[in-house]
Amino acid sequence: MILAAARNDTIRSLVATAPVSRDVVSRFVAGETTADAVAATRRLVDSGLAVTLDYLGEDTTDAIQAANTVDAYVELLEHLHAENLADRAEVSVKLSAVGQLLDEKLALDNAARICRAAQAAGTTVTLDMEDHTTTDSTLRVLGELRRTWPWVGAVLQAYLRRTVDDATRLATEGSRVRLCKGAYSEPETVAYPDTAEVDKSYVRCVNALLAGEGYPMFATHDPRLIRIIGERARVHGREPGGFEYQMLFGIRPEEQLRLARLGNTVRVYVPYGGEWYGYLMRRMAERPANTMFFLRAVMTR
Numbered sequence: 001m002i003l004a005a006a007r008n009d010t011i012r013s014l015v016a017t018a019p020v021s022r023d024v025v026s027r028f029v030a031g032e033t034t035a036d037a038v039a040a041t042r043r044l045v046d047s048g049l050a051v052t053l054d055y056l057g058e059d060t061t062d063a064i065q066a067a068n069t070v071d072a073y074v075e076l077l078e079h080l081h082a083e084n085l086a087d088r089a090e091v092s093v094k095l096s097a098v099g100q101l102l103d104e105k106l107a108l109d110n111a112a113r114i115c116r117a118a119q120a121a122g123t124t125v126t127l128d129m130e131d132h133t134t135t136d137s138t139l140r141v142l143g144e145l146r147r148t149w150p151w152v153g154a155v156l157q158a159y160l161r162r163t164v165d166d167a168t169r170l171a172t173e174g175s176r177v178r179l180c181k182g183a184y185s186e187p188e189t190v191a192y193p194d195t196a197e198v199d200k201s202y203v204r205c206v207n208a209l210l211a212g213e214g215y216p217m218f219a220t221h222d223p224r225l226i227r228i229i230g231e232r233a234r235v236h237g238r239e240p241g242g243f244e245y246q247m248l249f250g251i252r253p254e255e256q257l258r259l260a261r262l263g264n265t266v267r268v269y270v271p272y273g274g275e276w277y278g279y280l281m282r283r284m285a286e287r288p289a290n291t292m293f294f295l296r297a298v299m300t301r
């Protein structure tokens with residue numbers, strides 16, 4: 001039902017213009033333009049947080065649209081540099097938004113353009129991870145990009161059975177790895193169906209990343225996991241600054257500030273752009289837990 005609504009233009013315009021949904025959207029999405037994204041970044045940075053920005057759009061099957069997405073990132077990076085925000089703000093990129101569904105080489109070339117612009121701006125890029133059918137391709141592209149830009153970050157999803165091995169393999173010097181639970185609907189053959197199993201896998205991956213030599217980025221809002229990450233970081237002798245916490249824009253903002261005030265690096269993932277409607281609807285449709293996730297954030301505002 002949610003996916004049908006996501007494709008229906010009448011429902012889309014009703015949702016887009018209803019005051020309540022504009023309110024909800026502005027809670028989770030920074031706005032539609034580069035100026036909106038930069039303004040949100042400025043506010044977060046001024047409050048002591050770091051930022052990673054996501055220009056919304058995914059599953060592109062059109063090379064021109066993929067090129068437009070690259071242009072949007074390049075423009076954003078130029079503005080972050082000009083506004084002296086590049087030392088606190090980087091970008092997150094979904095390879096499916098820059099052509100991965102069409103051709104892996106196209107996605108690689110497009111991602112390379114974004115990396116070049118990030119290098120010129122003095123910041124970094126992290127490749128988001130999408131559904132499990134893209135994991136190997138995304139890790140291949142990551143490997144290629146890292147030959148030139150070793151700071152390109154990876155995302156690993158704890159719900160995948162393979163991930164503890166990927167975490168161990170990627171935890172090498174200079175690597176940046178974001179660990180999240182995973183947001184897509186996946187078959188049991190590849191992913192743990194049970195949330196308790198996902199949490200256990202998350203902790204195994206926390207240990208693997210902290211034991212390695214890379215820079216771990218722990219993306220979760222889960223209070224229990226946040227506590228465990230802090231404890232495990234101490235056991236592994238990691239000072240604040242030797243790893244970071246990451247959370248989504250609009251979710252648990254007080255907790256973001258609390259962790260930052262303790263001296264931790266806390267990075268907020270900030271989505272922006274015109275494609276917010278599909279983004280929110282698809283996230284909710286993909287997994288019932290995602291709907292609960294957004295509803296909980298609305299209830300706890």
Ligand code: FDA
Pocket residue numbers: 127128129130155157180181182183184219220221222223246247248251252268269293296297298300
């Ligand atoms: P989960 O949703 O399981 O919630 C666990 C607990 O956290 C809850 O029981 C509650 O106690 C607390 N909680 C959650 N929301 C709360 C709220 N609003 N208020 C109060 N308490 C709340 N996924 C992916 O597949 N690929 C990717 O590339 C990324 N990238 C990414 C970047 C960043 C920075 C983040 C934070 C997340 C992602 N994700 C992602 C999404 C991720 O996989 C996952 O779906 C969400 O983060 C939700 O999982 P949590 O770990 O937050 O816990």
